[in-house]
Amino acid sequence: MYKDMKQISSVKEGPTPSHAVISGKGRIFVFDCLHTDGTLITPQEILIVLQRVRTILDYEPIGDCVPILTHGDRTTWANNYLRLQEISEKNRETIRIIESSSIVIAFDENEPQSYEEISLFCVNGDYHSKWGDRSSTIIAYKNGRFACVGEHSAYDGTISVSYALFVQLSMYETPEPDWSSTDTSKVVALKELKFDLDVELQKEIERTKVECDRRRNDVIVTHDSFNEYGKDVIKTWNLHPDSFVQVIMQLAYAELHKEIASTYETALMRHFYNGRTETLRSCSSEVYKFIQIARESKSSTSEIVTSFRNAVNHHNHMMNEARKGHGVDRHLFGLWCIAHENQIDVAEFFDDPLYIKSGGGGNFILSTSTLGYSTNVGFVAPMTLDGYGVFYTITSDTIYIQITAFRDSIKTSAHKFNETFQRQFLKIKRIMEAVNNSKL
Incomplete structure (x- = not known):
C-alpha cells in the first residue's frame, strides 16, 4: 500500500x-x-x-x-x-x-x-x-x-x-x-x-x-521535569546518565506495582550501514537484585549503593553490546518475518506464554527510550493495555520525563508512576550523598 x-x-x-x-x-x-x-x-x-x-x-x-x-x-x-x-x-x-x-x-x-x-x-x-x-x-x-x-x-x-x-x-x-x-x-x-x-x-x-x-481520550500523557539534578551530578558519581535513569525507573515501577516488568529500551545501531535499532531488555538480574535490596528495610546504605552501581554499570555494558548488534530481538523478528513472508509455519517459540510475558511480540510492559540531552521530549503510546511508555531527556541539571498510559487500564496510572519516579530520584540522591559523605 x-x-x-x-x-x-x-x-x-x-x-x-x-x-x-x-x-x-x-x-x-x-x-x-x-x-x-x-x-x-x-x-x-x-x-x-x-x-x-x-x-x-x-x-x-x-x-x-x-x-x-x-x-x-x-x-x-x-x-x-x-x-x-x-x-x-x-x-x-x-x-x-x-x-x-x-x-x-x-x-x-x-x-x-x-x-x-x-x-x-x-x-x-x-x-x-x-x-x-x-x-x-x-x-x-x-x-x-x-x-x-x-x-x-x-x-x-x-x-x-x-x-x-x-x-x-x-x-x-x-x-x-x-x-x-x-x-x-x-x-x-x-x-x-x-x-x-x-x-x-x-x-x-x-x-x-x-x-x-x-x-480521542484513550491515551493519558504526562509531561514533567525533575529539577533537583541532572547529568552533571550523575557523572560526579561515575555513572552513565541513561543507565542511571533506567535503573531508577525500574525501582519506581516496583515501588508502585510491587513487581518487576518486562522492559524495552531502544538501542541505536547507527554505526552500521542502514542500521536502525535493537532492543535492550533492561530489566536484568542485576536490576532485580538491586530492587530487592533497595526495598528491604534492613539493607544498609552501602549495600544499596553497591547493588545500584552494579545494576547501572551492567545496564551500560548491555547497551553497548546491543549497539554492536549482539541483541536477540531483531534476530528473532527477522526469523519471524522470513517464516511469514515465505508462508512457513512460525516456530511455536513465538507463541510461548513465557516469551510473550518477557515482552516478545510487542508485549513489553515498559516501552522506554532516552531521547538525548536536550529539552525536547517525545512519546508514543504503551505497547500493552497495562503498560507504560516512558521517554526522557537529560540535561545538565534537569531530567525531562513523559509517561503514557491507557485510560482503560485498571492497573496503571501515568501520574502516580511519574510521582513515584520523582521520589526515587530523590531517594537515590540522598543515599549516594550519605555514602560519599561517610568516606570524607
Whole structure:
C-alpha cells in the first residue's frame, strides 16, 4: 500500500521538492518555497502566506476532511488510500504533492495551556487536518504554541527530536526579520488541494470521524521535569546518565506495582550501514537484585549503593553490546518475518506464554527510550493495555520525563508512576550523598 520514498537528493541527482503544505480545518494548501528564479522566499513572504490561509480558515467553511482517513486503522486506511487513487489522476497527484512536500504545517484550533496539554493535543487534537503518514508535521496551535508529530517508520524516532531541536536553535541564532519590510513585486502563489470523492469515501470520512472521537481520550500523557539534578551530578558519581535513569525507573515501577516488568529500551545501531535499532531488555538480574535490596528495610546504605552501581554499570555494558548488534530481538523478528513472508509455519517459540510475558511480540510492559540531552521530549503510546511508555531527556541539571498510559487500564496510572519516579530520584540522591559523605 505504502512505501518509503526518497525525496532529498544531491545536486548531481537532480531537483528535489521545494513545496510546502499547510493544512487546517480539513483543508489543504500548497505553496512553493522558491521563487521562479530559484531564490528562497523570505520569512515575510511566508508570513503573508500563513495569514492568507488563516483568514480562509477563519471565515470559510470546513473542508472535506480527507486527512482524517489517515487516522483510521491501518487496514481500512490502506483500502481507502487505494480507493482515493483509483478515483482520479487528480487524486493521485494530490497525494503525491502531500507525500513529497518538504514540510507540512497543520493549524490546530486548540489552545493548550501547558506542555502536558500540548502533548495531549498531539494525540487527540485536530484529526481533520493532520496527514498521519507524514514523517514529520509541525502543529501550530491557535494560541501560538507549537509541537511536532511524525510517523517514523522510515527512521529512528530520535531524529524527530533532533529535527525539532535544529529548528529551535535556528530561531535563537537568526535575528528576527523586519516584518514590515516586504517585496510586493514578488507574489507567492497559494493553491488549495482538493480531492475527488465518491459516496463511499464520504461515508468513510464520517465513519472515521466517529471512530476518532471515540478513541480521542484513550491515551493519558504526562509531561514533567525533575529539577533537583541532572547529568552533571550523575557523572560526579561515575555513572552513565541513561543507565542511571533506567535503573531508577525500574525501582519506581516496583515501588508502585510491587513487581518487576518486562522492559524495552531502544538501542541505536547507527554505526552500521542502514542500521536502525535493537532492543535492550533492561530489566536484568542485576536490576532485580538491586530492587530487592533497595526495598528491604534492613539493607544498609552501602549495600544499596553497591547493588545500584552494579545494576547501572551492567545496564551500560548491555547497551553497548546491543549497539554492536549482539541483541536477540531483531534476530528473532527477522526469523519471524522470513517464516511469514515465505508462508512457513512460525516456530511455536513465538507463541510461548513465557516469551510473550518477557515482552516478545510487542508485549513489553515498559516501552522506554532516552531521547538525548536536550529539552525536547517525545512519546508514543504503551505497547500493552497495562503498560507504560516512558521517554526522557537529560540535561545538565534537569531530567525531562513523559509517561503514557491507557485510560482503560485498571492497573496503571501515568501520574502516580511519574510521582513515584520523582521520589526515587530523590531517594537515590540522598543515599549516594550519605555514602560519599561517610568516606570524607
